[in-house]
Amino acid sequence: MKPKQTKPADTPPTTAPKGRALEPHELLLHPEAQAGVRMVEWGKFAGDANLSVLVHEMFVATKEVKAGNLGMLERMLAAQAFSLDTMFTNLARQARLQDGLPQIQTLTGLAFKAQAQCRATIEALAEIKNPKAATFVRQANIAHQQQVNNGDAALPAPAPAQLAPPAPDALAGTWKQASEPVPAMRARENPESSKAE
Secondary structure (H helix, E strand, O other): OOOOOOOOOOOOOOEOOOOOEOOHHHHHOOHHHHHHHHHHHHOHHHOOOOHHHHHHHHHHHHHHHHOOOOHHHHHHHHHHHHHHHHHHHHHHHHHHOOOOHHHHHHHHHHHHHHHHHHHHHHHHHHHHHOOOOOOOOOOOOOOOOOOOOOOOOOOOOOOOOOOOOOOHHHHHOOOOOOOOOOHHHHHHHOHHHHHHO
């Protein structure tokens, strides 16, 4: 008889749609569980967080977003924009205090990256608050005359163009085309004669 295995306290209390406990591979596929693990690992500033509670809160938050309540996402983006602006200011200040050119270049490069990310975050927030209206544009075809072949079986397939051998004045840079039409041209002009051949 196998000993009964107990779940560790940090395992999220999630259930599958059929009411059974999730298998480890199924748990790895849940974005809320993955986000909870990342938050526990990177969020040490808040102290030790209970992974089960965190994953449950992530499920609640994602359900709200799915229902259309974007308030938490808006707050998160606004907070990130403020954090990135603070990073830009701090990195720019540190760059000003440096003496060596490589340190100045490194810190100003990082400052400008933080500034660009702050701008992108603000644009994302503005897009959420004021979404662009969908625009449907008809294609403007300005290619003038076009030929469309829709598989008409009555016409034979065109033969590749045939050129006559170069004339004696070919060394002068000119080529003379054969005066006789190519067989494909004859077939189009006179279908009866092409059948006789």
